[in-house]
Every structure is written in structure tokens, then in C-alpha cells.
Amino acid sequence: MNLKQTILSLCGLMSVSGNEKVASQELERIIGSVFDEHKVDPMGNHWFVKKCGRENAPKILIDTHFDEIGMMVTDIKDGGFITMTSVGGVDTRILQSGEVVIYGKEPVYGVVSSTAPHFRKPGESDKLSTMEELYVDTGYTKETLETLVSLGDPVGFKPVYGELLNDRIFGKAFDAKSCGACAVAGLAEISADELAGDVYFLFSSEEELGCRGAATAAFGIVPDYALILDVTHAAVPEVKNRNLSPMESGVVVEIAAPTDRGLTLMIKDLCDAKEIPYTVQACPGSTGTNANVIGMTADGIPSALCSLPLKSMHSSAEVISLKDAEALKELVKAFATSNEIAEVYAR
Amino acid sequence: MKYSGLELLKHLSLAFGPTSREDVVRNLIVEQIEGECDGYCEDRVGNLIAKVSGRGLDYHPENPQRLMLAAHMDEVGFMIREITTEGYLKFGLLGGMDPRVLCGRAVTIYGKDDKIIRGTIASKAIHMQTPEERSKITPIEKMYIDIGAMDKEDAEAYVSVGDCATFASDFVVFGENEKCIKGKALDDRAGCAALIEIMRALHASSCDLPFDVYFAFTRCEEIGISGAVVAANTVAPDYAIIMEATAINDLPGVSGPARVSSLGGGVVVSLVDAGTIYDSAFVRYALQTGEDHDIKCQIKQFASGANDARVIQRSLSGVRVLGLALPTRYIHSASNVTTFEDYESARDLTIAMLKEWKLN
Structure with a gap:
């Protein structure tokens, strides 16, 4: 083995x-x-x-x-976005622009949203968004997404593994x-x-x-x-x-x-x-x-x-x-x- | 190997090309344009410039008009500034990036002898963060890249100060009818891909271009020291179309102009941005061509961002400029998201405009 x-x-x-x-x-x-x-x-x-x-x-x-650790679907939004909440202590600093999989009726790929700096409100320059403020962008319409994903479905990080030096691996x-x-x-x-x-x-x-x-x-x-x-x-x-x-x-x-x-x-x-x-x-x-x-x-x-x-x-x-x-x-x-x-x- | 359409976009997206290391992308583009133009050269700062000649009754070979299409080859990335005693890499940013999109991302480094080294932008585990650290972004100065080195000496065997890195991010097709694409560096490899396909279309067709068309694949856009100015000085165009990827903000809860533009809404035509007021007749011509050919266009509704149009417009004695862009979510991150249809709109609108040139 x-x-x-x-x-x-x-x-x-x-x-x-x-x-x-x-x-x-x-x-x-x-x-x-x-x-x-x-x-x-x-x-x-x-x-x-x-x-x-x-x-x-x-x-x-x-x-x-x-x-x-992972996440869970809390809502399905117009434009094919979902919101989510944490299951276990997810490090929220790594979420934005990260890739996830929503485990619905079938696995649905998504990208965690980030807001470009020039669209952010004043005074928020060093504020970190909470998980609840982020969206997962699935590229589906809301109607299609509702047939694939339900509230409470688990969301996990996309499995990506890589090799570093000295037999170290990340993922x-x-x-x-x-x-x-x-x-x-x-x-x-x-x-x-x-x-x-x-x-x-x-x-x-x-x-x-x-x-x-x-x-x-x-x-x-x-x-x-x-x-x-x-x-x-x-x-x-x-x-x-x-x-x-x-x-x-x-x-x-x-x-x-x-x-x-x-x-x-x-x-x-x-x-x-x-x-x-x-x-x-x-x-x-x-x-x-x-x-x-x-x-x-x-x-x-x-x-x-x-x-x-x-x-x-x-x-x-x-x-x-x-x-x-x-x-x-x-x-x-x-x-x-x-x-x-x-x-x-x-x- | 030559690619077209989605495959071309994919290979350009995956290519390593942070600002100052555009060579890999340039070589890939050369491979793609070989035999598809009437000549190309690399200029003294590393821009790649290709040409498709005009002909026909309105073309004046003794004193031809020139139109330049421009897209930048470079992408946002990282430059290694320091190797710590523990063997971690401290870095500076090549281009503007939000610290929020960095922690936890995988990166590719071109290390010693251009050997590819993998790394991750490490983050102190949530368990060891203070409550304040948990609510605030981690500043760049506190981040580092972990390549798995045991210590400084070990790291120095692979990586040197000044080496560059980019996000390691695969190319994904996803969403409704697989219309969406996600990848790194779609800003502005999408523009590069469009230029290549426009070149092929013009070179292969028998249309009578009233001008020479120059294709400038430029350097150093992301750090604002645009190599495009050198290309413009060399080509001395009468007209220029800047093909870009533009940041959009069409997220839930955002309404009106703050959305900038919409994913899937077609090519974005800019009236004005932070660097340029675009030629209004040129803008009208673009929108009219879109209408005539049923190509989806949308107007950029928020005057943000800037691109190479800024320097091209004000080069020599001035150039009439148009900015066309791909609506792109999460720009300057590992996961740019756009749609292939929007890419096609940008490409096809430009081809239509050039083929039946009617700008006064």
C-alpha cells in the first residue's frame, strides 16, 4: 500500500x-x-x-x-451564487478566490467571490469579510442551481494536491x-x-x-x-x-x-x-x-x-x-x- | 502546436508570465502567429509586434494609415525579495493585488535555471491567530511562500532573490452549459488570444483593409510602467484598440452602475476609466457595429481601473483609442471568471469593425 x-x-x-x-x-x-x-x-x-x-x-x-472542516449552503441567490456558513473552524482568510465543490445532487464547482478594492466601502480597507459575507459563484442560473443544490448541502475545498521540496506535500x-x-x-x-x-x-x-x-x-x-x-x-x-x-x-x-x-x-x-x-x-x-x-x-x-x-x-x-x-x-x-x-x- | 478558441485561451492562461517574465508567453504567442501575419518582431523592450498589411483602393501604400491592437502579455504575480533563515520566501507584488486573495493559494516559481518550484502562500493557522488577526486581513509583509525548504541554504539551492512567481491555477470550464471559465491571468491573456484570432481572421480573409493592422503584445502593464508606450511610439498608429479584461462587480446585493458590467453581457465598451476618456466616435462605431452584427455589447458603467489606452492615447501626437474588454470577475486573483461567449463577442466585434471600416 x-x-x-x-x-x-x-x-x-x-x-x-x-x-x-x-x-x-x-x-x-x-x-x-x-x-x-x-x-x-x-x-x-x-x-x-x-x-x-x-x-x-x-x-x-x-x-x-x-x-x-468545511462549509454548508445557507442560501441560493440570484445569478447563481450561494452563501455558506462554517462547519468547524475554517480559516476564513484563505477563502476569497479559492475554489470549492458544493456536494449537491451532483458535485457543483464554484469560486469564492472577492470584491475588487475599488468597489469596497471606505473604512473597510483592512477588514476581513466573514464567511457569511462571501458568495460562491457557480456560473449557473438560480433556477438550475436550485435543482442541483439544497440548503444544508456540504461544501468542501476543491481537492488540489501538490509537491513541495523535501517530500512535503500540500492540499x-x-x-x-x-x-x-x-x-x-x-x-x-x-x-x-x-x-x-x-x-x-x-x-x-x-x-x-x-x-x-x-x-x-x-x-x-x-x-x-x-x-x-x-x-x-x-x-x-x-x-x-x-x-x-x-x-x-x-x-x-x-x-x-x-x-x-x-x-x-x-x-x-x-x-x-x-x-x-x-x-x-x-x-x-x-x-x-x-x-x-x-x-x-x-x-x-x-x-x-x-x-x-x-x-x-x-x-x-x-x-x-x-x-x-x-x-x-x-x-x-x-x-x-x-x-x-x-x-x-x-x- | 497551434491552438484556437477555448484551447488557445487555456494555454495562454496557464503560461507563466508575471510582469518582467513575459518571455514564456511571448514564445507561445510567436508559435501561434507564425505564418499568420505579414511579419513580426520583438522590440527593444520585449514587446512583440506583428503586422497584417492593408490593400485595396482606400489603402495608400506610400503613406499607409495604421491601426494598432494592443493586449498585454504580463499578469500579476510575485517577486522574491528575501529568503529567510528558516527557508521561507518573502515577496513583493508585481501589480496590484488585494491581500485577501493571497493566503492559502498555490504558486509556481521559476527558480534557478528556470526550474519550476511549487509553493503555497502560507498562513498562520486560525487556531494561533488572535481575535484581532481573525477579523483583519494579513498584510503582505507578514506573508511568505513555503516551498518546503528546510532552511535558507536549502531554499537558495532552488530559488534566488529576484525570481518571479505566479498563481498556480488550473483552467476550469464550469456552470450553466459550461459557459463559464476560470483561470489565472485571463487579464490579459484573453486579450492576447483575441489578438491572435483576429490576426488569423484578417490574414486569411481577402478583405481590403484600408490600413496596416499592427498587433502589439505588450509588457509591464500590471505595474503601470506600460511597455505599450514603446509599441505605440514604434508603430505610430492613427487608431488603437486596447483589448483588456475589466473588473466587474455583478455580485448579489450590488445594483446599478456599481455592478460595472455583467458576466455574459457581451464585450464591455468603455466610455471613460481612471486613465482615459475614449474617442466617442470610435465608441459609437463599436456599438453600432455590434448592433448591425448582433454581437452583444455593454457599456462599462463605472469609471474605474486603467489600462494601456492611457499611454497609447497620449503617445506621439495623440492616438484615437477604443477600449474593449472582457467582463471578468475576481480579476487579479488566482481565479478570474469570465465566459467564452464574452470572449467571442470581443473578438468578433473587432473583426467586424476592421473588415468594414467606417470610422470617420
């Missing part, structure tokens, strides 16, 4: 929060062969199970969220489906009898709206222990006051307040043992990830959080490094096959 291709295939799917079920078949096609079971639960979580083949084996949860929705691709590519490389237990790979829903899916899925699975994967901000020049991990530093092992310190340290040891590059980040408050909710589910699920460094989060041109992705893939392999961790954390 080619990691880069898997990343691009998964991230190119439309999975704006609340629409995680739409791509079920596509998802099954891309990653289904790696698993024994695929199930979609009422919250739109995708559970994929890879069995180890042993009775009463521990349940190992590897979670990453399937949903991506939409690496947050967090790229982590899922790493997990799947890793699990594809290990056989059932190498697994330390049954692996539940959870592509959870509605993380961007407050970790809604992971809580119910974790309750449904009740794993023995869990590894949560998500992206994290990589070091950028304009943020000096946080010790962010640079690109190509490998996996970020998060010593996060709501997670299990012992499990986290065992993961760190795994990285050392397998020579997987990593940095450690201290995360004293909310992690902003599913690690906030999975641990405190059911009778408690010891969990750890590892991240992939990413730049320009929640934009249409997020940047990740394939070297870091490779490291995360190796970590997932090491974690899923670690009998040491299973011995300590199995119920």
Missing part, C-alpha cells in the same frame, strides 16, 4: 463533519482490504477491525478522525485523514499473528465540532487501551512563543494531561527501540483532539496521543512531510504489535 497515494485518496474524499457516511463505499474501496470488518455506526463513525485470530485477545483502539484535509492513511498503511504491512490483539481502527466523526463521534464509538468498542492520532501545528516563523516541533522531526509524542502517562512513556520507548524519529511535546490543557474524550469513556480507557506535524491547519493548502508520515506509520506498526504494552494495559 503506497502511503502517499493512500493519503491523497483519503484526503481527497469529501467528509465535511456530519457527512462521514457519504463516502462509505469509497472508503471501503480504498482501505477495506486491510481489515476483516467495516461497520458504520449511528454517529457516522467508521469502525474497521483487523483480527489477530486469538480468543479473548485485547482490543486495541487506534483512532483518528475522518471528518474535515486539503490532511487534518486528520493523513494520520488515518499512516495507520492503515502500517496495519497493511503486518500480518494478523503479529498483532498484539484485535485492532479497531476508528475513523471517527465530527471531531471538528467537538469530538462528538469518538466518544460514542469508544463506548461501543470499549477497547483495552487506545492510541489517538491527529495532526499538530508544526513550527512556523510567526509563532515563537510555543516550542512547536519542526517539520521532519518525526512523530510528536504528546505528554497530555488527559491521557495515560505510562502508556505515553511506553510509546516513547517504542520509538527509541525501533529508531522512529520523534519529539516530545507537553500538552497541559485540552488537547483539542479525541484524546479529550476517549480516555474518560465507559470504565476508563488508558490512551495516548501522537501527532503528525502540519502547517497551515484548516486551510485548503495544509502542508505535511511524507517523512513524518512514514515515521507515524512505523509507530502504528510498533504499537499494534507491542506485546509489552498489551501485557500492561489489557483488562
Whole structure:
């Protein structure tokens, strides 16, 4: 399984929060062969199970969220324009002149409007338009558009991917489906009898709206222990006051307040043992990830959080490094096959 | 390879050509006009000038009248000003651009030895923006291009100060009956495409042009230091038609003249803009020709923007000018939007005007 291709295939799917079920078949096609079971639960979580083949084996949860930030249609205007609102924390600075796809009866291409400077009202020279003030230009008449698009239809960034130097790539929705691709590519490389237990790979829903899916899925699975994967901000020049991990530093092992310190340290040891590059980040408050909710589910699920460094989060041109992705893939392999961790954390 | 119509527009739109690096576009145009004119040359500042000769009873070969069609080759873009220690590229603008349309866009850089490097105009993630930053535009000085370099030394292996970049933006046909097109640099590659097709039409036909027609593909329009003035000085035209793309604002909630013109409303004829008061008889002739031939025309209803007409009109002892433009949304961004029908109107109106020349 080619990691880069898997990343691009998964991230190119439309999975704006609340629409995680739409791509079920596509998802099954891309990653289904790696698993024994695929199930979609009422919250739109995708559970994929890879069995180890042993009775009463521990349940190992590897979670990453399937949903991506995006928009939603709020109105259809004369001239073939739509207005929209945010689903999750979209970076509104990147919208104007950007390209989107409205997922109506069929995908409808659109350009986000911008107003030329000489048509702007005085005093607005440095004001940033809110999302609600922008239009998506579809090139259709209102009448035709109304047959294609309905209020509430999801709107996503047009999937455009490109390569930068040093095996870095840019595009939409690496947050967090790229982590899922790493997990799947890793699990594809290990056989059932190498697994330390049954692996539940959870592509959870509605993380961007407050970790809604992971809580119910974790309750449904009740794993023995869990590894949560998500992206994290990589070091950028304009943020000096946080010790962010640079690109190509490998996996970020998060010593996060709501997670299990012992499990986290065992993961760190795994990285050392397998020579997987990593940095450690201290995360004293909310992690902003599913690690906030999975641990405190059911009778408690010891969990750890590892991240992939990413730049320009929640934009249409997020940047990740394939070297870091490779490291995360190796970590997932090491974690899923670690009998040491299973011995300590199995119920 | 020669292209026409939509394909020609597409290839010109995709070509790299920020102000000061018009060479790629110029070479592409040369390829398109080879054998389609009675001669062409590149002048001393890099404008490309081609000619289709007149003939017939009203043509006076010993002292011919001259009509010049002008379109600029350059597009808005970026010039690299500095490579930071972290390996990011700070840039200045080639031409006027709203900072609002820059963040998050992909760009193409012609780097060392013209090797193509991809980049993105990076933005600090929304999570790390202060509430004030979230409501205000990010100034250009705070933006940078991320090419994926590890540090300054790594970046310098690929890119140098002074290198240029443009938006990386594909050419999309979309909307009702696939009438709309989106691309970068339609300002003014649409004008370049029209000139090429007008040239082919005139050169191939047996019409008796009462003047020599010169086609000036010009440089440096976007930064206001118009190369067109040199073309005008060289050609010394009696008449000039400037083919442009003009910004329109026909968005929901905008009414009356503030809309400027309408997408799909046909070629835009300017009476006046911020740089030029156009020749009124020339304007009337354009509108009349449109009416006679059932070619959609619309009058620009808002006196904004300026173009090469400004310098061409006031070159030498003065030139009678007409401004024809493609109505274009989101000009000076990665996603110019116009329609192919409007392009055809601009092209066909000009051909009709020249073929049956009746301007007094």
C-alpha cells in the first residue's frame, strides 16, 4: 500500500463533519482490504477491525478522525451564487478566490467571490469579510442551481494536491485523514499473528465540532487501551512563543494531561527501540483532539496521543512531510504489535 | 502546436508570465502567429509586434494609415525579495493585488535555471491567530511562500532573490452549459488570444483593409510602467484598440452602475476609466457595429481601473483609442471568471469593425 497515494485518496474524499457516511463505499474501496470488518455506526463513525485470530485477545483502539472542516449552503441567490456558513473552524482568510465543490445532487464547482478594492466601502480597507459575507459563484442560473443544490448541502475545498521540496506535500484535509492513511498503511504491512490483539481502527466523526463521534464509538468498542492520532501545528516563523516541533522531526509524542502517562512513556520507548524519529511535546490543557474524550469513556480507557506535524491547519493548502508520515506509520506498526504494552494495559 | 478558441485561451492562461517574465508567453504567442501575419518582431523592450498589411483602393501604400491592437502579455504575480533563515520566501507584488486573495493559494516559481518550484502562500493557522488577526486581513509583509525548504541554504539551492512567481491555477470550464471559465491571468491573456484570432481572421480573409493592422503584445502593464508606450511610439498608429479584461462587480446585493458590467453581457465598451476618456466616435462605431452584427455589447458603467489606452492615447501626437474588454470577475486573483461567449463577442466585434471600416 503506497502511503502517499493512500493519503491523497483519503484526503481527497469529501467528509465535511456530519457527512462521514457519504463516502462509505469509497472508503471501503480504498482501505477495506486491510481489515476483516467495516461497520458504520449511528454517529457516522467508521469502525474497521483487523483480527489477530486469538480468543479473548485485547482490543486495541487506534483512532483518528475522518471528518474535515468545511462549509454548508445557507442560501441560493440570484445569478447563481450561494452563501455558506462554517462547519468547524475554517480559516476564513484563505477563502476569497479559492475554489470549492458544493456536494449537491451532483458535485457543483464554484469560486469564492472577492470584491475588487475599488468597489469596497471606505473604512473597510483592512477588514476581513466573514464567511457569511462571501458568495460562491457557480456560473449557473438560480433556477438550475436550485435543482442541483439544497440548503444544508456540504461544501468542501476543491481537492488540489501538490509537491513541495523535501517530500512535503500540500492540499486539503490532511487534518486528520493523513494520520488515518499512516495507520492503515502500517496495519497493511503486518500480518494478523503479529498483532498484539484485535485492532479497531476508528475513523471517527465530527471531531471538528467537538469530538462528538469518538466518544460514542469508544463506548461501543470499549477497547483495552487506545492510541489517538491527529495532526499538530508544526513550527512556523510567526509563532515563537510555543516550542512547536519542526517539520521532519518525526512523530510528536504528546505528554497530555488527559491521557495515560505510562502508556505515553511506553510509546516513547517504542520509538527509541525501533529508531522512529520523534519529539516530545507537553500538552497541559485540552488537547483539542479525541484524546479529550476517549480516555474518560465507559470504565476508563488508558490512551495516548501522537501527532503528525502540519502547517497551515484548516486551510485548503495544509502542508505535511511524507517523512513524518512514514515515521507515524512505523509507530502504528510498533504499537499494534507491542506485546509489552498489551501485557500492561489489557483488562 | 497551434491552438484556437477555448484551447488557445487555456494555454495562454496557464503560461507563466508575471510582469518582467513575459518571455514564456511571448514564445507561445510567436508559435501561434507564425505564418499568420505579414511579419513580426520583438522590440527593444520585449514587446512583440506583428503586422497584417492593408490593400485595396482606400489603402495608400506610400503613406499607409495604421491601426494598432494592443493586449498585454504580463499578469500579476510575485517577486522574491528575501529568503529567510528558516527557508521561507518573502515577496513583493508585481501589480496590484488585494491581500485577501493571497493566503492559502498555490504558486509556481521559476527558480534557478528556470526550474519550476511549487509553493503555497502560507498562513498562520486560525487556531494561533488572535481575535484581532481573525477579523483583519494579513498584510503582505507578514506573508511568505513555503516551498518546503528546510532552511535558507536549502531554499537558495532552488530559488534566488529576484525570481518571479505566479498563481498556480488550473483552467476550469464550469456552470450553466459550461459557459463559464476560470483561470489565472485571463487579464490579459484573453486579450492576447483575441489578438491572435483576429490576426488569423484578417490574414486569411481577402478583405481590403484600408490600413496596416499592427498587433502589439505588450509588457509591464500590471505595474503601470506600460511597455505599450514603446509599441505605440514604434508603430505610430492613427487608431488603437486596447483589448483588456475589466473588473466587474455583478455580485448579489450590488445594483446599478456599481455592478460595472455583467458576466455574459457581451464585450464591455468603455466610455471613460481612471486613465482615459475614449474617442466617442470610435465608441459609437463599436456599438453600432455590434448592433448591425448582433454581437452583444455593454457599456462599462463605472469609471474605474486603467489600462494601456492611457499611454497609447497620449503617445506621439495623440492616438484615437477604443477600449474593449472582457467582463471578468475576481480579476487579479488566482481565479478570474469570465465566459467564452464574452470572449467571442470581443473578438468578433473587432473583426467586424476592421473588415468594414467606417470610422470617420
